[in-house]
Amino acid sequence: MNRLHPLSAVTLALRRALAGLFVALTVVTGLAAFVDFVSGAWMTVAVPLGFLLGGTYGIVYYFRFEYEITDTTFDVSSGVFSRRSREIPYRRIQNVDVRVGILQRLLGLAVVSIETAGGGNTEAVLNFVSEEEANRLQREIRRRTAKATETQEKSSADDLEDVPAADSESARDRNEAGDPIEHPDETVDGRGGEPSVDHESPSTAAQRRDHAKREKSLFGLEARELLLYSFTSFRPAVGAALLFFVFIAIDPVINHLLTVAQPVGGPEDLETGTAGNYGILTAVSFVYAVAVTYLVSVAYTFATYYGFKLSRAGQDFVYERGLVQRYSGSIPAEKIQSVTVTDNPLQRLIDYAGMWIETAGYGPESSSGSQSAVPLARKSRVYEFTERLTGAETPKFLSPPELARRRYLARYSIIAGVIVAIAFGVSLATTLEQWYLAAIVFLAVPPAAHLRYVNIQYFVGEDHLVVRRGFWRRRTTVIPYYRIQTVSTRRSVFQRRLGLASVVVDTASSSSFSMTAPTIYDLELEDARDVNITSRKQLQRTLRERAQDDDLGLTVDFT
Amino acid sequence: MESLNSRIRLLWIAQGAIVAAILGAVLVGVDRIVVDVPMGVIAAVIAVAAILGIAYAVRLYQVWQFELQDDALYLERGVVTFVETAVPFVRVQHVDTQFGPIERALGLSSVVVYTAGSRNADVRVPGLTPDRARSLQDTLRELAVESDTDDAV
Numbered sequence: 001m002n003r004l005h006p007l008s009a010v011t012l013a014l015r016r017a018l019a020g021l022f023v024a025l026t027v028v029t030g031l032a033a034f035v036d037f038v039s040g041a042w043m044t045v046a047v048p049l050g051f052l053l054g055g056t057y058g059i060v061y062y063f064r065f066e067y068e069i070t071d072t073t074f075d076v077s078s079g080v081f082s083r084r085s086r087e088i089p090y091r092r093i094q095n096v097d098v099r100v101g102i103l104q105r106l107l108g109l110a111v112v113s114i115e116t117a118g119g120g121n122t123e124a125v126l127n128f129v130s131e132e133e134a135n136r137l138q139r140e141i142r143r144r145t146a147k148a149t150e151t152q153e154k155s156s157a158d159d160l161e162d163v164p165a166a167d168s169e170s171a172r173d174r175n176e177a178g179d180p181i182e183h184p185d186e187t188v189d190g191r192g193g194e195p196s197v198d199h200e201s202p203s204t205a206a207q208r209r210d211h212a213k214r215e216k217s218l219f220g221l222e223a224r225e226l227l228l229y230s231f232t233s234f235r236p237a238v239g240a241a242l243l244f245f246v247f248i249a250i251d252p253v254i255n256h257l258l259t260v261a262q263p264v265g266g267p268e269d270l271e272t273g274t275a276g277n278y279g280i281l282t283a284v285s286f287v288y289a290v291a292v293t294y295l296v297s298v299a300y301t302f303a304t305y306y307g308f309k310l311s312r313a314g315q316d317f318v319y320e321r322g323l324v325q326r327y328s329g330s331i332p333a334e335k336i337q338s339v340t341v342t343d344n345p346l347q348r349l350i351d352y353a354g355m356w357i358e359t360a361g362y363g364p365e366s367s368s369g370s371q372s373a374v375p376l377a378r379k380s381r382v383y384e385f386t387e388r389l390t391g392a393e394t395p396k397f398l399s400p401p402e403l404a405r406r407r408y409l410a411r412y413s414i415i416a417g418v419i420v421a422i423a424f425g426v427s428l429a430t431t432l433e434q435w436y437l438a439a440i441v442f443l444a445v446p447p448a449a450h451l452r453y454v455n456i457q458y459f460v461g462e463d464h465l466v467v468r469r470g471f472w473r474r475r476t477t478v479i480p481y482y483r484i485q486t487v488s489t490r491r492s493v494f495q496r497r498l499g500l501a502s503v504v505v506d507t508a509s510s511s512s513f514s515m516t517a518p519t520i521y522d523l524e525l526e527d528a529r530d531v532n533i534t535s536r537k538q539l540q541r542t543l544r545e546r547a548q549d550d551d552l553g554l555t556v557d558f559t
Numbered sequence: 560m561e562s563l564n565s566r567i568r569l570l571w572i573a574q575g576a577i578v579a580a581i582l583g584a585v586l587v588g589v590d591r592i593v594v595d596v597p598m599g600v601i602a603a604v605i606a607v608a609a610i611l612g613i614a615y616a617v618r619l620y621q622v623w624q625f626e627l628q629d630d631a632l633y634l635e636r637g638v639v640t641f642v643e644t645a646v647p648f649v650r651v652q653h654v655d656t657q658f659g660p661i662e663r664a665l666g667l668s669s670v671v672v673y674t675a676g677s678r679n680a681d682v683r684v685p686g687l688t689p690d691r692a693r694s695l696q697d698t699l700r701e702l703a704v705e706s707d708t709d710d711a712v
């Protein structure tokens with residue numbers, strides 16, 4: 001059994017001690033206000049006591065927190081009063097992430113998170129271990145996962161009459177990496193915590209270590225790409241964070257906005273000012289807010305993706321990134337559910353795009369299983385990578401019928417109508433009179449409908465379904481048929497009148513950027529049914545094929 | 560295609576009635592605290608909500624159908640948005656039978672099929688007699704085991 005880094009005892013104790021102090025403070029204050037015989041003087045005793053108890057709890061917690069790498073599972077047991085021991089089978093691990101914050105980097109520490117597909121939370125968080133230990137864990141888990149997979153594949157292959165010749169891409173890969181496939185005694189069960197290396201000949205063990213260590217670089221984000229990525233991506237979440245900041249520091253912010261707006265005709269202060277003054281202040285504030293949000297978002301993206309590097313180790317992808325806070329993680333290739341190419345209008349303008357891989361786990365910051373594999377690169381390269389990684393052919397995209405565009409025209413007209421109605425409502429309640437000016441939004445309706453329409457495309461391939469949607473953040477998702485979970489055809493009242501239908505293809509990826517599963521919108525009903533039936537048939541076919549052949553379905557060396 | 564048990568209409572009508580009652584209660588609250596709402600208006604709103612609820616329940620019952628196909632559990636449902644879903648047996652993680660208090664009173668139960676999918680990861684077949692629910696659960700379990708592959712998440 002291993003413990004966390006001794007320094008985490010210090011932080012744990014401090015954190016709990018502060019929590020204890022706070023609880024004591026609140027309880028005494030609360031009681032003093034309502035119960036007569038409790039007085040504020042109790043503080044002098046209660047507060048140090050809370051601090052001490054909390055600190056002790058933290059230290060005990062440190063000593064009661066243990067983790068271990070066994071042959072088949074990763075075990076964590078924790079808890080002071082109620083104990084919890086958790087065993088995570090290697091085969092179920094989706095990704096292993098290592099996070100190093102700025103202070104932790106100075107102290108040589110790291111936080112390790114282990115994710116599985118179950119539950120919304122990270123299954124095991126080691127907060128924190130030394131950096132070498134983090135790397136060792138990541139490597140060991142990766143190695144054991146690969147072995148567990150291999151053993152299982154072997155045992156299932158033995159059941160079959162015709163064991164396929166080892167000429168598939170992945171099998172060749174393993175052979176050339178020197179991993180022994182013949183190890184009849186290496187079953188997953190039994191042999192508790194014994195290090196399995198003992199049973200191997202020294203040379204294979206060495207080869208295996210070599211194999212685990214050998215990382216092949218696949219993609220590095222160059223300075224130019226990093227800058228382009230920073231300046232062309234927009235993070236609405238930053239806006240929300242800034243709004244929160246404005247909320248807690250409202251007065252200085254307003255004063256600052258007043259000083260900024262004054263030279264261009266803003267009011268002296270909030271009390272004196274004409275309608276025109278206020279209009280200018282509002283406009284200036286808006287532009288200012290957008291500019292600040294954009295700049296913060298640029299800085300954030302830059303710091304997060306600084307030094308991005310993707311490589312492969314065996315059948316796993318390993319990535320590294322971050323300027324202040326370093327992230328590194330590994331994703332087993334066999335856990336990949338789908339691959340998505342994203343681009344926004346700006347990126348399309350300069351012919352760049354990004355590639356994301358999606359698993360059923362949860363990423364370190366995005367709370368979804370999407371991991372950026374290639375943050376930004378030339379479009380042609382990204383498409384080439386995607387095709388090579390998934391083995392999909394170049395899609396010949398199909399579009400929904402023209403009728404769909406009419407639907408969007410109608411839909412956006414309704415939205416525009418609602419905006420005008422709101423403007424009218426506002427004009428009734430205030431002195432604003434030119435509510436009809438809001439009708440200008442109707443001008444945006446035809447282009448909006450058109451842009452939505454042209455960005456909806458799909459392709460039914462040999463082994464993959466490709467779904468493209470969205471204008472602001474266009475996503476082109478490549479779904480291997482064997483990853484499909486359920487297929488639905490949806491028809492709203494409006495769609496039924498036009499004879500249209502949407503096809504929803506659900507996979508196990510925990511989030512596909514937006515809140516919806518990949519959807520092909522507004523096909524003709526017959527086409528939708530075709531896509532639906534084809535997907536189901538292909539799912540069965542590809543599953544059968546995969547059962548016979550241990551082909552991964554992905555090419556790990558995609559660059 | 561198999562339809563649901565007709566008693567499910569009563570459950571849905573009851574749900575509609577609850578919504579109508581809540582709506583009525585809110586309106587009465589508004590009447591007491593904010594502005595006067597004529598009694599007639601409240602009655603009319605409740606009546607309209609109740610009628611809509613009944614119509615919805617009846618229509619939903621007419622629409623709801625399911626079938627065990629060769630490779631998948633296939634369902635059709637939805638009044639406003641009509642949805643046809645196929646849940647391949649290979650993808651079934653586990654199957655539950657459930658019933659709430661009203662369902663129990665009506666002698667009904669539901670089968671819930673879980674997949675590893677992201678959204679709508681659970682598919683519910685309501686309005687089955689307890690016997691049918693159990694047999695459907697057993698069938699689905701057998702089919703899921705039969706078609707099991709080495710392709711878990």
